Amino acid sequence: MVDFGGILKEWRGIRRMSQLDLALTAEVSSRHISFLETGRAKASRDMALRLGEELQMPLDMRNQLLLSAGLAPAYGSAPISAEDRAPLQQAVDWMLERHAPFPALAIDHHWVLQGMNPPAAALLAASGLQLGDSLIEALIENQQLRSSLVNLDEVEALILHRLRSELASAGKDAVLAGAVARLQRRVGSQGWQGPGEMPAVIPTHYRFNGVDLKLFSTLSQFTSTGDVAMSELRLELMFPADAASKETLLSLFSGSA
Secondary structure, three states: OOOHHHHHHHHHHHOOOOHHHHHHHHOOOHHHHHHHHHOOOOOOHHHHHHHHHHOOOOHHHHHHHHHHOOOOOOOEOOOOOOHHHHHHHHHHHHHHHHOOOOOEEEEOOOOEEEEEOHHHHHHHHOOOOOOOOEHHHHHHHOHHHHHHEOOHHHHHHHHHHHHHHHHHHHOOOHHHHHHHHHHHHHHOOOOOOOOOOOOOOOOEEEEEOOEEEEEEEEEEEOOOOOEHHHHHOEEEEEEEOOHHHHHHHHHHHHHHO
């Protein structure tokens, strides 16, 4: 296991903060930060939690920081079916169900499908995607999905931009970094290829089995939970981008609402 000082220094580098920068935000002396990194000082639980917060470390990394200091983890990582997580899971289920007849997904931080409502299940069934499958892997390798995306080049460029943002927020993540590298090879160096600046909304255009849909997405996630898995869960709610798509979804899935 990497020691406390090593983790602290690594994440300070990831966030591009000097010892003085971190000291000022954490309201301690830069000398104390230096001593923590070299092992001349031992972090208290309060200090470890404060530094994790100031460095915007993901909850699982904050747990690792605490463990490296010989302290107990602060954030739960029990299975998602745990009884004390039931209210959060019920909230996820409620949002997915109530979003019908429009598609909605629940994905984890690696874009693995954790839940979906019937319209989303029907949308992805054409590509053979099920719970537990990776949307990133599908976008890169699943030919059924790729062939159903009319504006595949736009979608790839947008997903690459999103993955880069998520990787920057995570600080370090081998899965996301690998996905960025693989998708970058497909997109090339040009990125967004549309005319002029990137539009405010670029819908994903699906066409499969005689169904034609243009959808855009919004993302939601839990920001006030101490649970690692739930903090990493994202709800992707899809909306019709035009009247024709709305009518199609209403006619196909009005019974799911």
